[in-house]
Amino acid sequence: EVQLVQSGAEVKKPGESLKISCKGSGYSFTSYWIGWVRQMPGKGLEWMGIIYPGDSDTRYSPSFQGQVTISADKSISTAYLQWSSLKASDTAMYYCARLLSFGPFDYWGQGTLVTVSS
Amino acid sequence: SYVLTQPPSVSVAPGKTARITCGGNNIGSKSVHWYQQKPGQAPVLVVYDDSDRPSGIPERFSGSNSGNTATLTISRVEAGDEADYYCQVWDSSSDHWVFGGGTKLTVL
Secondary structure, X not given: OOEEEEXXXXXXXXOOOEEEEEEEEOOOHHHOEEEEEEEOOOXXXXXXXXXXXXXXXXXXXOOOEOOEEEEEEHHXXXXXXXXXXXXXXXXXXXXXXXXOOOOOEEEEOOOEEEEEOO | OOOOEOOOEEEEOOOOOEEEEEEOOOHHHOOOEEEEEOOOOOOEEEEXXXXXXXXXXXXXXXXXXXXXXXXXXXXXXXXXHOEEEEEEEEEOOOOEEEEOOOEEEEEO
């Protein structure tokens, strides 16, 4: 069974750094792209970027380029999303999802809620 | 950048047919995917490649795509279909993935 399990909810202060994770299981982790999607409170889905764990090839949405870093450790089948300096506007639910051959995101993680507040 | 436009809301009576549209420039030339998201839950893929259904998705969910509009059709709507629905494409010209703004389906 394909599963993506994300790390737990985080509460941070503005200016702090953060790295959240997404662990894949039940499939060949290095053979599928993993994407990250943001959902701000009460809003829609926004594509942030994707990574191919096999070679760490990474693509970013222009809206998130330079704001976050996507990485992966294929030895432990885990993808990451990180911030070096959080802002209150980063408060959102973040989902990872497996990309099926440049088509749909067919499996999703349960989401990680990030709250940034002073 | 490529833009997908969805109506904010659609309402339908139980047992009737709901149609949710997704507009985009020449969207008929792209593969469109649809997701269902219920409150407090992660999105679930319900239709991919315009009209295919993942295993476990009822046949009541179908899709079509032509010209500048893609449509998700939900037949014999049930109370449990009440959710937000999002369309999505891969824009090959920019190598970006794009979501529509989402449509809230209300079952009356």
